[in-house]
Amino acid sequence: MARSAATWKWRDGLWRLATALYAARVAFILLLLAAGLALMAASGWTWYEARRDNAVIAALAAGEDVAIDPDRASPPVLFARAHFLLKRDRLDEAQLLLDQANFRADDKTRVAMLYDGGNARLRASFADVENGKFERATSLVNLAKADYNEALRLDPQAWDVKYNLDVAARLVRDLPVIVPSEEPLQQKPRKDLWSDLPGVPRGAP
């Protein structure tokens, strides 16, 4: 008897809850409306931005010299512009974009940019070797290796990066840095050596 009363009470509570929820249904509808509008606005904005960026990327790929704002362009656009510049041996301009990408691009884009930067430097060094500018070529190869190393730090499994680093490393071998020893290499001549010698040299005055 008591149990059935409790059950009845419980059912009554549930019924009341359902009624209250039904009475407040307009609030749920408005919540749904707000969620729908927010989702639409957010994804609509990203879609619009992606379309705009894709137009720039396509133009750069077609060979148009489209200027971009390095501070505000999205990472894929930075990469597309850097690729465009590297293909035309404008390494210094591309380096600016790479520095910018280091701040805010995702790892995948950064790896691609570092890899392409290393490749461009290596190709430039080949040209320098042919022209006999060996010093410039050496520094370019070392910069390329630094780029590849940085790319491998971000993605240890980037096989193309490993391969090209192998090519670069065979052009200019890495050598251990010789750390200057704290002890002087050449000892000062000892003054007390003579005292150990038997006798004192004698000679004619």
Added chain:
Amino acid sequence: MIAFLVGLLAFLATPLAAEEAASPILSVETAEPRGFGYFVGDLLRRDIEVRVAKPFTLEGATQPKPGRLSYWLDLRSVDVSSHDRGEIRVYRLELVYQTFYVPLSPDERHLPALKLRFVDGDKTAIANVPPIGFVMAPLREVIPKKPAEGPAGYLKPDALPRRIATSASRTGFSAGAGLTLLALALLAHHEAWWPFHKRQGRPFGQAARVLRRLARAPSEEAYREGLRDLHRAFDESAGHRLLAEDVGGYLDRHVAFRPHGPEIGRFFAASRQAFFANDLKGAETAMPLPAVAALSAQLSAIERRGV
């Protein structure tokens, strides 16, 4: 050289980390990475477990720090944890190295030895972790074929810029639009807006909409039509023709409308005056059109809440 060999012999002769009987370093165990099959850029993970007697603690300064160790080796991460097991404290070091060495032929390299210092006040004890060797392999043959297009042909091609994928944002946009439309449809149904304006069960909503329009341009004709509209709403709500005498019973059946009983009574009085006594002017003074519109709006709101 001789000193080195002597040191090596001494090292081999004594078991690891048991230099003295009273040493607080109870054991040094390492889980080593495999010793072969590494290419440039690969990671090596070395786990070290040192058991020391309490209250010796690992000196922070001797703990390895992430960073560049040499021109070919990085220590990427160091993860130190410790827990107590009775009188023993167990230190776990998880070291991840990355090698940048480019071998010409398979070549052995070494992860460096570590000296971990444990201190307890003035007393110190050192746990020696030996170096560990591993063999690295080259990625290319020693003398590769000369490519036709010159030395640039040795390189793998550039990574190409790719278009940004828009499918996710397109899907999100469609889903958002769908949700918005659904919510608008539900709202229209709830508020009896178009296309649900003729919806059953919302007579006062319909009347309220008409009266709002009529109240904007008041005239005798508009007043008469407004009264008729609200009457129609009452009739539909009651299920039969509702006269002034039936209002009491009607309010008993529709309890939610009861707070507006006086206003409803005033409406029926005004309507009687207008239609039966033909005194439109008097009726309008008794209950002007905006008041009728307001009443129907209030009733419509109650009706929406569900009676």
